[in-house]
Structures are given as structure tokens and as C-alpha cells.
Amino acid sequence: MIHKAHFNKIYDTAIIGGGVLGLWAARHAIKRGESVVLIEKRHIxxxxxxxxxGALMPHMPDGWDAKKQFQYGGLSTLSEAIAELQSDTGHDCGYRMCGRIMPLAHEKMLQHMPVRIKGSSEFWADGYEMSLLNTTDFASDWINPDVAKFGIQYDTFSARVNPRAYLSALEAYVRPRCEVLEGLECVGILPKLGQIALLDGEKISAGKIIVANGYEAYPLLQPFMGAMNKDKPIGCGVKGQAVLVEYAHNDDLPIVYHDGSYVVPHANNRVAIGSTSVGEWQDATAFDEDNMGFYERATELVPALKDAPIIDKWASVRPRNTLEGKGTDPYFGAVENYENLVALIGGFKITLGVGHLIK
Ligand SMILES: Cc1cc2nc3c(=O)[nH]c(=O)nc-3n(C[C@H](O)[C@H](O)[C@H](O)COP(=O)(O)OP(=O)(O)OC[C@H]3O[C@@H](n4cnc5c(N)ncnc54)[C@H](O)[C@@H]3O)c2cc1C
Structure with a gap:
């Protein structure tokens, strides 16, 4: 039940979307002492x-650019941000710097290694490094030597977090300190008036409007960000799915990544397997049993998981930015010509690793 008071008030900050980006934006705004309202169409x-x-995987340390530096800034400060969040809330986020292995399936992949190893010492500080290993360096049931024909790329910088536990911690911080309005859909933004229009016809007023509603932000932002070319979409949703399996391990295994499939070991004898690559889809959250190629590839890659029982399945859609001249780079900041309108739309795979950078 929404009380009318929400519609008569002018908040310092209104945030659309209760995902990792909206929640971090709320946490920072609350810490700055701002009055905050978070509007969520479904639930946090x-x-x-x-x-x-929950894979937190650095970009390759070659061809270094601003996007890679931004992501590095996120991943290298995340453990500290999470430690602070955990201490504020008492919630464990399931974060661990677990490292990552990638099989070198082709000779060409091996040829990249000297540049990447050099790049890791040049661009990754704090002793994080990339190296070339033999298949015998890992238990062969955690990586199939037949796939890793030319060895294994290993890095110590990759990490993992339990996304649901991470969101619970953020929610535990945010919910008691601001207005969280769930079940309300934002259908339009009026930045010049400092207002958000809701589906039920009501309006919410705020000094600053932060748009952080994932792939569903594109129609809201199109009138302001797509102004140069109104017919060209500024982004789209890419669907992905994942399964959770039960597999006994000591929580000392690295992530395995190959050919679009991720294998992410988590605490409590859980391993997540997933991929995000379906450009055309109908139902954002329906798990498609006919799209299990990612799982088959992953269990070929990590034979240990072949008989591990699947205990959960999940599907969702992530944003993919396509703004003219910016490619798939993330939008993190004020929208040009609208100082009070901020877009937080991660257009890349590592949003979970950079949310805390939003100020
Ligand atoms: C299968 C899969 C696996 C992934 N794996 C990883 C991974 O391992 N590592 C990683 O870093 N990233 C991963 N990603 C990507 C990552 O999950 C996303 O990029 C990130 O979670 C996006 O966060 P967000 O806060 O922008 O959006 P979301 O988490 O999508 O949150 C947006 C919220 O806005 C709400 N909303 C939508 N429209 C409205 C509206 N009109 N009004 C009000 N509220 C609205 C929604 O209900 C939703 O709760 C994965 C994505 C998928 C699909």
C-alpha cells in the first residue's frame, strides 16, 4: 500500500531499479545524508x-584502455567495499578471490600469453598476476586436459561473489534508511520537472533521478540519449541462463571459463554454471530447457561436474549498450544536457564488480 506522502514530497534522489546498481546508488546517497526513494517494478x-x-572476471591485460582501467578500479577495490558492507550489515556476501583458469584450446591462444603475462605485471598492481600453467598443475577432473591442449591460462585476480547474498546485504543496508517502493513501475522521466511518472498516473519528485533498471532502462532513456538518432536503439537485452549444482569441494577451486561458459565454485558445496548470449528471446525469466549447450560445454570442460545434481535453474536478461559512438561501453554518469538525470546501465559482463564505484 503506497501512502500519498510519497507523492507530496520532493526527495533529494529518486532511483529507478532495485538491482546491484540501484542499491549501490542508494547506499552512497544515504551515506551522503540525502533523502532517497527507490522505485522497483517487481521486488528487489x-x-x-x-x-x-557471480563471476568477477577481469578483462585481459592486453590492449589496455579506459574501459579496462575502469573495471580494474572496481575489481581491485571490491574486497574493501564488501568488507565495509558486511561490517555495516552483518551479512556475508560470499566473496572470495578464487582466481580463474582458462584452457588454451588452440595454438593461437598460447601465442597471446607473453603479452598478457607482461600486461598483468604492468597494469594489475598489488601482486595480481597471470601465468601459463601445465594441465598437470590442476586436478584433471577440474579441467579437461583434452580441451586444454596448449596449457592453461591462470590469473590470481578473478574473484567470485554470491549475487543473492550480496544483494541481501545491500538491501539490509538500504531498506531501513530510505523509502523502498516495490510493485511500482516507472513509465517515464521528466528531468526538466524533476519528476518520475508511474504507471498508475502518479508522479514522484526528486532533485536527482538515477535510472538503474537494467535492460528495461532503454525505452526510458531513449528520448534523452538517443536524441541524435531516434530510430537507433541505445541498447538491448541479452538473455542468459545458469544452473546451480551440488558438488563437494573445499572452496579452494578457481573459476573455469571457456567458449562463453562460466563455471563458478561457491561456498557450501555449490558450483554455478552459466552463460549470457541469447540475443533473441520472448520471456525474460523462463528457463529454456532446449538451451543447455552452455552446461554441456561446461561439463565437458570440467568433468568433475558431470554427475553433480542440478539443484536450481535461473534465467534473466542483462543490458547491452549500443549508444552511437560508444559501442558497448557502460553508461555511468549524468546524461548529456540533463545534469539531474543519471544513467547507470552496465553494458558489459562485470557489473557485479563495479557497482560500488557509483558515487
Ligand atoms: C544469466 C546471467 C548471468 C550473469 N552473470 C554475471 C556474472 O557472473 N558476473 C557479472 O558481473 N555479471 C553477470 N551478469 C550480468 C549482471 O547480472 C547484470 O549486468 C547486472 O546484474 C545488472 O544490474 P542492474 O542493477 O543494472 O540491473 P538489474 O539487476 O536487472 O535490476 C534492474 C531492476 O529494475 C527493475 N525495473 C525494471 N524496469 C523498471 C521500471 N520501469 N520501474 C521500476 N523498476 C524497474 C527490475 O525489476 C529489476 O529489479 C549476468 C547476467 C545474466 C542474465
Missing amino acids: GAGASGGFL
Whole structure:
């Protein structure tokens, strides 16, 4: 039940979307002492942040650019941000710097290694590194030597987080300190008036409007960000799915990544397997049993998981930015010509690793 008071008030900050980006934006605004309202169409964690994959994988340390530096800044400060969140809330986020292995299936992949190893020492500080290993360096049932024909790329910088536990911690911080309005859909933004229009015809007023509603932000932002070319969409949703399996391990295994499939070991004898690559889809959250190629590839890659029982399945849609001249780079900041309108739309795979950078 929404009380009328919400519609008569002018908040310092209104946030659309209760995923990892909206919740971090709320946490920072609350810490700055602002009055905050968070508007969520479904419930907190209903979007792409509410799954169980949780890979935090750095871009390759070659061809270094601003996007890679931004992601590095996120991943290298995340453990500290999570420690602070955990201490504020008493919630464990399931974060661990677990490292990552990638099989070198082709000779060409092996040829990249010297540049990447050099790049890791140049661009990754704090002793994080990339190296070339033999298949015998890992138990062969955690990586199939037949796939890793040319060795294994290993890095110590990759990490994992339990997305649902992470969101619970953020929610535990945010919910008692601001207005969280669930079940309300934002259908339009009026930045010049400092207002958000809701489906039921009501309006919410705020000094600053932060749009953080994942792939569903594109129609809201199109009038402001797509102004140069109104017919060209500024982004789209890419669907992915994941399964959670039960597999006894000591929680000392690295992530395995190959050919679009992620294998992410989690605490309590859980391993998540997933991929996000379906461009055309009908139902955002329906798990498609006919799209299990990612799982088959993953169990070929990690034979240990072949008989591990599947205990959960999940599907969702992540945003993919396509803004003219910016490619798939993330939008993190004020929208040009609208100082009070901020877009937080992660257009890349590692949103879980950079949410805390939003100020
Ligand atoms: C299968 C899968 C696996 C993934 N694995 C990883 C991974 O391992 N590592 C990683 O870093 N990233 C991963 N991602 C990507 C990552 O999950 C997303 O990029 C990230 O969670 C997006 O967060 P967000 O806060 O922008 O959006 P979301 O988490 O999608 O949150 C948006 C929220 O806005 C709400 N909303 C939508 N429209 C409205 C509206 N009109 N009004 C009000 N509220 C609205 C939604 O209900 C939702 O709760 C994965 C994505 C998928 C689909």
C-alpha cells in the first residue's frame, strides 16, 4: 500500500531499479545524508543481479584502455567495499578471490600469453598476476586436459561473489534508511520537472533521478540519449541462463571459463554454471530447457561436474549498450544536457564488480 506522502514530497534522489546498481546508488546517497526513494517494478533482486553465477572476471591485460582501467578500479577495490558492507550489515556476501583458469584450446591462444603475462605485471598492481600453467598443475577432473591442449591460462585476480547474498546485504543496508517502493513501475522521466511518472498516473519528485533498471532502462532513456538518432536503439537485452549444482569441494577451486561458459565454485558445496548470449528471446525469466549447450560445454570442460545434481535453474536478461559512438561501453554518469538525470546501465559482463564505484 503506497501512502500519498510519497507523492507530496520532493526527495533529494529518486532511483529507478532495485538491482546491484540501484542499491549501490542508494547506499552512497544515504551515506551522503540525502533523502532517497527507490522505485522497483517487481521486488528487489528481481532482475539480472538476483541470480547465482557471480563471476568477477577481469578483462585481459592486453590492449589496455579506459574501459579496462575502469573495471580494474572496481575489481581491485571490491574486497574493501564488501568488507565495509558486511561490517555495516552483518551479512556475508560470499566473496572470495578464487582466481580463474582458462584452457588454451588452440595454438593461437598460447601465442597471446607473453603479452598478457607482461600486461598483468604492468597494469594489475598489488601482486595480481597471470601465468601459463601445465594441465598437470590442476586436478584433471577440474579441467579437461583434452580441451586444454596448449596449457592453461591462470590469473590470481578473478574473484567470485554470491549475487543473492550480496544483494541481501545491500538491501539490509538500504531498506531501513530510505523509502523502498516495490510493485511500482516507472513509465517515464521528466528531468526538466524533476519528476518520475508511474504507471498508475502518479508522479514522484526528486532533485536527482538515477535510472538503474537494467535492460528495461532503454525505452526510458531513449528520448534523452538517443536524441541524435531516434530510430537507433541505445541498447538491448541479452538473455542468459545458469544452473546451480551440488558438488563437494573445499572452496579452494578457481573459476573455469571457456567458449562463453562460466563455471563458478561457491561456498557450501555449490558450483554455478552459466552463460549470457541469447540475443533473441520472448520471456525474460523462463528457463529454456532446449538451451543447455552452455552446461554441456561446461561439463565437458570440467568433468568433475558431470554427475553433480542440478539443484536450481535461473534465467534473466542483462543490458547491452549500443549508444552511437560508444559501442558497448557502460553508461555511468549524468546524461548529456540533463545534469539531474543519471544513467547507470552496465553494458558489459562485470557489473557485479563495479557497482560500488557509483558515487
Ligand atoms: C544469466 C546471467 C548471468 C550473469 N552473470 C554475471 C556474472 O557472473 N558476473 C557479472 O558481473 N555479471 C553477470 N551478469 C550480468 C549482471 O547480472 C547484470 O549486468 C547486472 O546484474 C545488472 O544490474 P542492474 O542493477 O543494472 O540491473 P538489474 O539487476 O536487472 O535490476 C534492474 C531492476 O529494475 C527493475 N525495473 C525494471 N524496469 C523498471 C521500471 N520501469 N520501474 C521500476 N523498476 C524497474 C527490475 O525489476 C529489476 O529489479 C549476468 C547476467 C545474466 C542474465
